[in-house]
Amino acid sequence: MxxxxxxxxxxxxxxxxxxxxxxxxxxxxxxxxxxxxxxxxxxxxxxxxxxxxxxxxxxxxxxxxxxxxxxxxxxxxxxxxxxxxxxxxxxxxxxxxxxxxxxxxxxxxxxxxxxxxxxxxLKNWDSKYYEQGISLGICKTLRNSKDAMDPNIKSGNYLNNILGLLETDEDFDDCIMLTKEGMVAEGSTFNVFMVKDNVIYTQPDDFDILQGITRKILLELCETHNLQLEKRVFSVEELLKADEVFVSSSTKEVMPVIKIGKNSYQAGGGEISKRLAGLYKDYVKDYCAKAKKDHPIDF
Ligand SMILES: Cc1ncc(COP(=O)(O)O)c(C=O)c1O
Missing domain, CATH: 3.30.470.10 (Aminotransferase class 4, branched-chain amino acid transferase, N-terminal domain)
Known part of the structure; x- marks a missing residue:
């Protein structure tokens, strides 16, 4: 092309x-x-x-x-x-x-x-990222605070996230950024979820994160499929003790996390990550089928 x-x-x-x-x-x-x-x-x-x-x-x-x-x-x-x-x-x-x-x-x-x-x-992600998972480092550079440069402004200036990536050890695929209080904000270009005792955790909507469109769909899917979801701030320590961790973005969709720092998780993601990945794929199919009728432009 x-x-x-x-x-x-x-x-x-x-x-x-x-x-x-x-x-x-x-x-x-x-x-x-x-x-x-x-x-x-x-x-x-x-x-x-x-x-x-x-x-x-x-x-x-x-x-x-x-x-x-x-x-x-x-x-x-x-x-x-x-x-x-x-x-x-x-x-x-x-x-x-x-x-x-x-x-x-x-x-x-x-x-x-x-x-x-x-x-x-579109460059498709290598299948290893879904069959195994993405590995993430935790960087020292903090995510911009909402009171400084609100992460909800999808700004053309990504220096905050670039600094995070630059300091991340090359062994990792990407990085997670924290707040000043040591709470999990988000990844360089994705939202971060954790699962503990069958409850899915995401940050509150007004936290220092970009409210991802993929994340929003996943929250809807949790609701319609009666998956237990809690919106609350969580710490790095909790993340490391989680049963499952996955990330979301428009291009990654739902991607399991296999490693954070020295901590490993189940290859390919746990039950809940897999379930949500499947539900998301179905959502995409439904949207596209409907959009073919509703989108005004045909090419
Ligand atoms: C910092 C950040 N967080 C989260 C996301 C995920 O957003 P979306 O699901 O809308 O792609 C992105 C995507 O670019 C991002 O840059």
Whole structure:
């Protein structure tokens, strides 16, 4: 598949795409983003992703300047041009270009928002991550506090998470980030759940985490399938003593954790992780079947 980029609605090959070096996303990370994947030709939970983009935009007073429908149509137009199924789009919106070529952090004198969309063929995770699990280190860099840079703002600046990854031992696949109090926040790009005595634990919604769309679906599934769920803060010590740990994100879906630091868990995940992984797959199938009828764009 040819990789494509859309910059302010102009589609081109990545090497031909142009954005000003005065773009505020490039200069300051003054941008927000979403990642959404398609199953076949259907962008999964696209409405939720755009709603979250809008919430991020509102939190940083960025004027998106487009309706949700316009954004969705542009994403489908890009995917149509790529002509492949099972794709990934990263949509990044910056506050715009500094109008007077002044490198000043003050968010004034900027053009309207700059939209950049990256289209790639979805890279599937190696099956070992589902048959065995992902291994995670616990990094010293703390997750941003809600009172500083709210993790719910899906900001184009991921330095907090990058610092966490940089200090994580190479033997691990990824890292878990904590709060100042030593409580489990989330992974570099995923939410973290634990299971103890058949109860599934996730952080409260207003904790220092990004409220993942995958996490939200899993919470709904727990409710509809009478799985015991408790929303409460939990510590690293509890995590290490958990019966099962799994992580969630749009691209990982439900992925079991096999190791955290020196602590090992059941390969391939325990009963509850497996159950939720299956329920999530069914949810995706149902969504896609319905979306084929409801999504206005056919390509
Ligand atoms: C920090 C962080 N937490 C959680 C998630 C999972 O979110 P979602 O399930 O919406 O993909 C992501 C995804 O990018 C993330 O970057």
């Amino acid at each position: 040819q990789e494509l980029v859309s910059v302010n609605s102009v589609i081109s090959k990545p090497q031909d795409a142009k954005i000003s070096v005065y773009d505020r996303g490039f200069l300051f990370g003054d941008a927000i983003y979403e990642v959404t994947r398609s199953y076949g030709k259907v962008f999964f939970m696209i409405e939720e992703h755009i709603a979250r983009l809008r919430r991020s935009a509102e939190s940083i007073q960025l004027d998106l300047g487009k309706t949700d429908q316009q954004i969705i149509e542009e994403m489908y137009a890009l995917a149509k041009e790529g002509g492949e199924e099972d794709v990934y789009i990263r949509l990044q919106v910056s506050r715009g270009t500094c109008a007077f070529k002044q490198v000043s952090i003050k968010p004034q004198n900027t053009s309207s928002a700059n939209y950049v969309m990256y289209l790639h063929k």
